[in-house]
Amino acid sequence: MSGLATQILQGDRRALARLLTIVENAREGGDHALAALFPHTGHAHIIGITGPPGAGKSTLVSALTKAVRAQGKTVAILAVDPTSPFSGGAILGDRIRMRDLSGDSGVFIRSMATRGSLGGLARAARDAVRILDAAGFDYVVVETVGAGQSEVEIARMAQTVLVVEAPGMGDDVQAIKAGILEIADILVVNKADRPGLDNTIRALKLMLELGHPASRSQVSGHHGAMMSTPAPTMTSVDHALWIPVIVQTVATDGRGIDELIGAIEAHQAHLRRNGHLRELEQRQIEIELQDRLREALLTRLLENISAQDLSTLVERIQQRHMPPHEAVDMLLAGLRFEPSEE
DSSP states (O other): OHHHHHHHHTTOHHHHHHHHHHHHTTOTTHHHHHHHHGGGOSOSEEEEEEOOTTSOHHHHHHHHHHHHHHTTOOEEEEEEEOOOTTTOOOOOOHHHHTGGGTTOTTEEEEEEEOTTOGGGSOTTHHHHHHHHHHTTOSEEEEEOSOOSGGGGGGGGTOSEEEEEEOTTSSOTTHHHHTTHHHHOSEEEEOOTTSTTHHHHHHHHHHHHHHHSSGGGTTOOSSSTGGGTOOOOOGGGOOSSOOOOEEEEOBTTTTBTHHHHHHHHHHHHHHHHGGGHHHHHHHHHHHHHHHHHHHHHHHHHHHHTSOHHHHHHHHHHHHTTSSOHHHHHHHHHHTOOOOOOOO
16 A cells, blocks of 8 residues: 555556545555555645535536646546435546546546535545645545535535535525535635526625624634634634635636636635634644544444344334433443343
8 A cells, every 4th residue: 555655646647546446445455545645745725616506516617627727737626426325326427527627637537425424525535635635736626516504514624615606596595594604715606697696696795794704703714613613712713804705607618717716816825824724724633533533433332232232222212111312321331231021
């Protein structure tokens, strides 16, 4: 695996694809390669792109990538697709939509299934982003499956979050109901040549006026409250907060893409000032450690519980002899159980 990591650092795309597969499938040796690559991370700018289906996210990613490549910068795209709860499969079709990027050695596209994980991101997505970062890409773009209450997960990984909306997609306050304010650094109104643009822009501006800055006193620097960290006091809040900007685009013909790149670069510069980027990374690492610890402890606990014990608990709960929370307490206490009497 150390040899695989060395090949990735040397620019071997085939080795990069192999390691991403190993990490996504949690195969043996992946952690060793990640450890070898970790000192080489921290250079790419991570951009998260989310929004409702049909807003044109993939087309926007393609147009954005072409514009960034025109500047001579490299781009890795991680497209996360939903996994079917019935078949367990995923279409992974974003590479088809972005086929016009094929053949560009400065672009790498990888599709990944959510595999049922919450927040619209696969569990291995964080590791995949780090691998792409270590591979030397200037930008790593993560496109998620769609906006909603669970989509705040993208803000725990990305440095700049783009939320893509489109005119005429329903209720003008849908963005507010989706919790868009808490996750967006840049609001992109794509398909801006469609009817209803003015209403969409007006709704987004109203939302920003209502939510900034007084009612956002829980946010410290960048998405602080959303990340389940201790809320800062009013005196610790940086009042020079980044106010989400609204950018209009028509991704199919490239309109507004230069303005979008300008907004991304402006946000990137904002993060690098006054230690915001360091603070953001610290919060994201704290959350990642909690997530990994939670998953590791659950796995270890389940490994030490016999199928008989688990079956006995399920039976007791089903017969209303024990509430679920007491069963959990017994599991944590490491107690053994006797089958319930009829």
